[in-house]
Amino acid sequence: MANQNQLFAALADPTRRQVFERLIAGPAAVGELARGLPVSRPAVSQHLKVLKEAGLVADRAHGTRRIYHIDPHGLGALRAWLDQFWGNALAAFQAELEKEQEP
Amino acid sequence: MANQNQLFAALADPTRRQVFERLIAGPAAVGELARGLPVSRPAVSQHLKVLKEAGLVADRAHGTRRIYHIDPHGLGALRAWLDQFWGNALAAFQAELEKEQEP
DNA sequence: ACTATCCGTTAGAAATCACTTACGGTTAGT
DNA sequence: ACTAACCGTAAGTGATTTCTAACGGATAGT
Numbered sequence: 342m343a344n345q346n347q348l349f350a351a352l353a354d355p356t357r358r359q360v361f362e363r364l365i366a367g368p369a370a371v372g373e374l375a376r377g378l379p380v381s382r383p384a385v386s387q388h389l390k391v392l393k394e395a396g397l398v399a400d401r402a403h404g405t406r407r408i409y410h411i412d413p414h415g416l417g418a419l420r421a422w423l424d425q426f427w428g429n430a431l432a433a434f435q436a437e438l439e440k441e442q443e444p
Numbered sequence: 445m446a447n448q449n450q451l452f453a454a455l456a457d458p459t460r461r462q463v464f465e466r467l468i469a470g471p472a473a474v475g476e477l478a479r480g481l482p483v484s485r486p487a488v489s490q491h492l493k494v495l496k497e498a499g500l501v502a503d504r505a506h507g508t509r510r511i512y513h514i515d516p517h518g519l520g521a522l523r524a525w526l527d528q529f530w531g532n533a534l535a536a537f538q539a540e541l542e543k544e545q546e547p
Numbered sequence: 548a549c550t551a552t553c554c555g556t557t558a559g560a561a562a563t564c565a566c567t568t569a570c571g572g573t574t575a576g577t
Numbered sequence: 578a579c580t581a582a583c584c585g586t587a588a589g590t591g592a593t594t595t596c597t598a599a600c601g602g603a604t605a606g607t
Contacts, residue, residue: 346458353456354595355449365533371554384596386555405553405604413537420526427523430468433514457565474584487566489585508574508583 343396351395446499
């Protein structure tokens with residue numbers, strides 16, 4: 342679970358990113374999330390499934406409602422990917438700039 | 445150019461991520477990139493277009509070849525997005541953990 | 548028990564995406 | 578000029594995605 346494909350694909354959808362960012366503000370139930378979005382509740386449910394399989398959110402049953410909250414695993418994996426390339430990417434860009442200034 | 449949608453959507457495709465990660469190792473022409481991938485050259489060309497519009501790569505004409513290289517704008521935007529939520533996400537998760545231990 | 552609320556899943560439709568093939572334009576070399 | 582190499586774009590196709598509507602299961606309250 343939570344490979345890079347799932348991770349980036351999950352965050353690629355705008356609605357899904359909106360759901361995720363909303364959950365960072367605090368846990369919420371499916372209905373609450375759907376109320377603030379222009380899509381139906383089942384759609385939100387499906388988005389949450391994708392986010393969950395990517396390791397970005399987790400859920401907990403609370404009565405008849407399911408409370409979703411942030412799962413740090415996903416963001417951690419994303420940060421790890423970014424950190425892996427951040428330094429090298431900047432170095433590569435610098436090298437590119439230098440080559441550009443020698444005719 | 446380079447809004448979050450384009451950014452995440454660009455990195456969502458595995459082939460596109462492969463192209464991008466290859467370019468971090470150093471600039472390369474389209475044909476070179478295609479040679480190391482299981483897709484055709486036009487496909488790589490289309491992927492590069494998406495990456496370019498997302499601000500992740502840039503190109504420079506060099507003879508008949510177009511040399512693509514990393515553009516730090518894209519990764520910078522990604523890092524900015526991540527930094528914006530990183531602290532809050534961890535805090536939200538911590539708060540969630542505490543609520544879990546009080547029945 | 549009965550009812551209302553909340554939710555996940557399924558099925559199907561419309562839209563989007565990634566790919567190949569074919570084509571045309573530009574540059575370097577002879 | 579002519580040729581060869583390199584590349585972007587257009588057109589078309591099959592697969593994937595996102596959505597809604599409909600259904601069924603589980604829980605809380607009366």
